[in-house]
Amino acid sequence: MEKDFSRRSFVKGMAVGTLAGYFGAAGLSSTVFKSQLLPKEKVNLVDIGQIKGLKIKVISETSWYDNNVFLNDVKKAGGLLVNQYEIPWTREGVKAGYLGDNLGGFSTYIEAELMDGKVMKILLDSGWNPHWMDKRFKEEGIAEKLAKKEIDFQVISHEHIDHFFGIESTMRHYPDIPMYVPKGFYQDGFDLLKGKSFPKANVKNDHPHKGKVTVLDSKQVNVLYPGIALMTFDVPIILRVFGEQAFVFNVKDKGIVLVTGCCHQGIISYMEEVRKKIVGGEKIYAVQGGLHISPFEDWDPQYDDLIMAFNKYGVQKIGCNHCTGFITAEKMIKAGLPVVKGTARHMSKRDIYLGNGDELVIT
Amino acid sequence: MSANALDTLWLEERKLTDLIKQPVIRGILDTLLAFAVFMGLWWVFMDPRGVLRWYTPQYGYMYIRWLLIIAIWQVYIFNFWPFKLEWMEKAHPLKKGLILIAINFAVTGLLVWVFYYNIFGKLAIPYFSWPELKKTGLSDFFSREYSSLAILMMAAIASWLSPIWPSAFENYPWHKLKQPAKGLTVFAVTFLLTTYAYLIFMHPHYRVLFYPWQEYTAAFPWWYNSFHTLSGNFNVGWIMCATVSVWLTETILERYPFRLVRSQPWRGIAGFLFILLLAFILFFSFVFFQDMVWGVSVEGAKRIMAPDWRYLHTGELAVILLTVGLVLYFYFDNWPRKFSTEVNILIRVAITIVVAVGLHWAYYKYSHQLLGTQAGYSHPQQFPMAPVILFINVMLYHNWFMDGWPGKRIKREAEAL
Numbered sequence: 001m002e003k004d005f006s007r008r009s010f011v012k013g014m015a016v017g018t019l020a021g022y023f024g025a026a027g028l029s030s031t032v033f034k035s036q037l038l039p040k041e042k043v044n045l046v047d048i049g050q051i052k053g054l055k056i057k058v059i060s061e062t063s064w065y066d067n068n069v070f071l072n073d074v075k076k077a078g079g080l081l082v083n084q085y086e087i088p089w090t091r092e093g094v095k096a097g098y099l100g101d102n103l104g105g106f107s108t109y110i111e112a113e114l115m116d117g118k119v120m121k122i123l124l125d126s127g128w129n130p131h132w133m134d135k136r137f138k139e140e141g142i143a144e145k146l147a148k149k150e151i152d153f154q155v156i157s158h159e160h161i162d163h164f165f166g167i168e169s170t171m172r173h174y175p176d177i178p179m180y181v182p183k184g185f186y187q188d189g190f191d192l193l194k195g196k197s198f199p200k201a202n203v204k205n206d207h208p209h210k211g212k213v214t215v216l217d218s219k220q221v222n223v224l225y226p227g228i229a230l231m232t233f234d235v236p237i238i239l240r241v242f243g244e245q246a247f248v249f250n251v252k253d254k255g256i257v258l259v260t261g262c263c264h265q266g267i268i269s270y271m272e273e274v275r276k277k278i279v280g281g282e283k284i285y286a287v288q289g290g291l292h293i294s295p296f297e298d299w300d301p302q303y304d305d306l307i308m309a310f311n312k313y314g315v316q317k318i319g320c321n322h323c324t325g326f327i328t329a330e331k332m333i334k335a336g337l338p339v340v341k342g343t344a345r346h347m348s349k350r351d352i353y354l355g356n357g358d359e360l361v362i363t
Numbered sequence: 364m365s366a367n368a369l370d371t372l373w374l375e376e377r378k379l380t381d382l383i384k385q386p387v388i389r390g391i392l393d394t395l396l397a398f399a400v401f402m403g404l405w406w407v408f409m410d411p412r413g414v415l416r417w418y419t420p421q422y423g424y425m426y427i428r429w430l431l432i433i434a435i436w437q438v439y440i441f442n443f444w445p446f447k448l449e450w451m452e453k454a455h456p457l458k459k460g461l462i463l464i465a466i467n468f469a470v471t472g473l474l475v476w477v478f479y480y481n482i483f484g485k486l487a488i489p490y491f492s493w494p495e496l497k498k499t500g501l502s503d504f505f506s507r508e509y510s511s512l513a514i515l516m517m518a519a520i521a522s523w524l525s526p527i528w529p530s531a532f533e534n535y536p537w538h539k540l541k542q543p544a545k546g547l548t549v550f551a552v553t554f555l556l557t558t559y560a561y562l563i564f565m566h567p568h569y570r571v572l573f574y575p576w577q578e579y580t581a582a583f584p585w586w587y588n589s590f591h592t593l594s595g596n597f598n599v600g601w602i603m604c605a606t607v608s609v610w611l612t613e614t615i616l617e618r619y620p621f622r623l624v625r626s627q628p629w630r631g632i633a634g635f636l637f638i639l640l641l642a643f644i645l646f647f648s649f650v651f652f653q654d655m656v657w658g659v660s661v662e663g664a665k666r667i668m669a670p671d672w673r674y675l676h677t678g679e680l681a682v683i684l685l686t687v688g689l690v691l692y693f694y695f696d697n698w699p700r701k702f703s704t705e706v707n708i709l710i711r712v713a714i715t716i717v718v719a720v721g722l723h724w725a726y727y728k729y730s731h732q733l734l735g736t737q738a739g740y741s742h743p744q745q746f747p748m749a750p751v752i753l754f755i756n757v758m759l760y761h762n763w764f765m766d767g768w769p770g771k772r773i774k775r776e777a778e779a780l
């Protein structure tokens with residue numbers, strides 16, 4: 001042994017080693033046994049109230065028509081982190097597209113009947129390609145409802161291209177519609193709302209928004225009306241977007257119904273938050289909307305983790321679509337999850353899940 | 364290193380003299396210089412707002428990992444062969460640096476584009492080749508991402524296993540061989556081990572990555588039941604911690620305590636086990652800290668609640684720790700050196716941990732603006748290992764290839780006497 005090795009330093013070394021060993025062992029036990037060994041944390045549950053029933057109509061879930069064209073736009077621009085306002089999105093010459101345009105969009109129309117019988121009419125998101133969205137809004141009677149100011153408010157789930165860039169289609173009919181956006185919106189997003197155009201990304205809004213914009217943050221459950229709430233998640237998202245919000249409805253005699261745009265926060269994380277924060281959260285009856293799992297038919301073993309865990313939550317109806325992905329839907333069905341079938345109309349490609357014009361009614 | 368070492372590297376024998384005398388000023392200037400070069404490289408090659416935009420993130424990260432392991436091979440395994448050590452002493456650091464960096468880049472390109480894309484991926488395992496994967500009908504973008512992850516994991520495992528031979532085993536039992544026989548032997552042995560390790564720790568990830576599951580060609584992720592994820596990120600995390608352990612022991616820990624073992628191969632075996640133990644301590648401690656801050660992860664959840672991301676993040680935490688350790692070692696002369704070995708090491712470890720906490724905070728506060736990476740902690744595009752390892756590469760180029768010039772240079776023989 002070398003001479004600098006003394007008994008005192010050996011003791012010191014042992015002390016450091018023991019401390020390190022303690023953290024290591026603690027980590028190993030919480031890794032393997034998860035929360036089984038920890039006391040349950042106590043939180044104050046929020047009672048959001050109840051509604052009588054809910055009608056959810058898919059206006060458009062087809063955000064783009066050719067995955068490869070979309071991904072090539074992204075790849076050419078430098079990958080999934082590039083600012084969405086600076087990517088030249090392909091809008092011509094796409095065979096599978098709508099009149100050659102690769103862009104579609106995402107939008108959902110919701111009617112929620114309050115306990116006093118009043119029906120709240122809500123528009124979630126405004127799609128992407130204004131031509132496509134104008135057509136869909138007209139076909140489903142949304143344009144008319146907007147023009148008559150029958151729709152109570154619009155919620156933008158998150159700032160993504162396919163949910164927000166088609167804002168003109170809403171604004172041209174009802175420029176002062178009250179609007180809720182999640183915390184994390186960039187200035188670019190507010191500018192687009194106010195009428196700025198972004199020629200590089202081929203997006204504009206010639207009908208500036210004149211109504212009230214409410215920014216909701218993640219600190220609390222945002223109860224809008226009895227039985228209708230929004231939860232915001234501070235989640236980093238591809239194409240330089242940050243933050244997403246999603247609905248929590250509490251339907252009498254059924255349970256909680258979650259309605260999402262893309263669900264970038266992850267459906268399991270979302271359900272966990274609902275369980276943790278909302279009265280009745282342990283009984284989630286249905287989930288509707290994009291679940292952002294394999295939007296490009298890409299895969300990651302983490303998504304199998306998700307499908308294998310999904311069954312533990314006892315959800316009775318999964319009205320997924322959009323960025324959920326077909327591979328995911330096939331795997332979910334194989335895993336015995338109750339995916340609601342669609343009808344594959346209005347350019348929705350398959351009937352494996354809810355498509356454009358399909359409806360999920362919960363009463 | 365220790366007086367009874369079997370084999371030493373040119374790097375250990377190299378004597379440097381300070382051109383900038385004041386050590387703190389030199390250290391700060393050197394760190395800033397390395398950072399400036401890093402920012403330039405990041406902007407040209409990686410930044411999503413920059414020129415080539417390879418940080419997608421796996422594609423750019425793949426190159427960064429290979430640049431690192433090839434630098435390790437150049438210096439630790441081949442001891443700068445085919446260059447004569449005489450030339451290494453005499454050539455101007457700038458000239459030497461440019462030539463060695465050019466070789467570093469060229470070998471990386473050759474390995475990725477010729478070996479992986481066109482030989483190994485074409486003739487053996489398609490997921491090692493971007494063009495081959497694309498032929499199966501996968502999108503161009505994800506073909507590149509998936510193949511990049513596989514290729515970079517080879518480099519990641521190699522940067523844990525390769526340096527153990529020169530560092531812990533002192534190249535035993537091949538210490539008497541001459542270059543390039545010694546380098547080739549150690550390279551062949553460690554790369555064989557790397558390949559087996561890859562097949563055990565990473566190949567099962569690819570069983571579940573493709574649809575349908577590739578059950579005839581790869582084992583089921585055997586870690587699933589204990590560690591609650593199918594993702595190979597579980598192994599990525601602890602292997603990253605192991606890589607960091609190797610380099611911490613090699614630098615601020617001065618190969619302590621395993622260098623106290625008197626003879627080979629026992630010293631090497633002790634070193635290997637010590638590094639593995641340190642890796643597991645780092646790994647599970649980091650998991651524990653995250654569980655304390657964010658709550659225990661949930662199976663199937665995404666982002667910060669996902670078990671697989673938590674594992675990945677241990678690697679990210681470890682590499683941030685290593686960066687600070689390396690700055691202390693390279694630019695602040697491994698301060699302090701005046702107390703007993705144990706005290707020196709304890710002080711260094713304490714400094715490293717404290718500064719690393721600060722760096723971690725600064726990284727997540729400023730990287731979104733500065734590097735164009737994703738905001739927030741957890742996202743597939745917020746991948747601190749890429750920029751942090753590129754910064755480490757720059758430090759290695761500067762110190763290994765360029766003798767720390769212009770802060771330092773090699774001592775001429777006359778001065779050494």
Ligand SMILES: [Fe+2]
Nearest residue numbers: 106162262323
């Ligand atoms: Fe979407």
Ligand SMILES: [Fe+2]
Nearest residue numbers: 158160262264
């Ligand atoms: Fe989205």
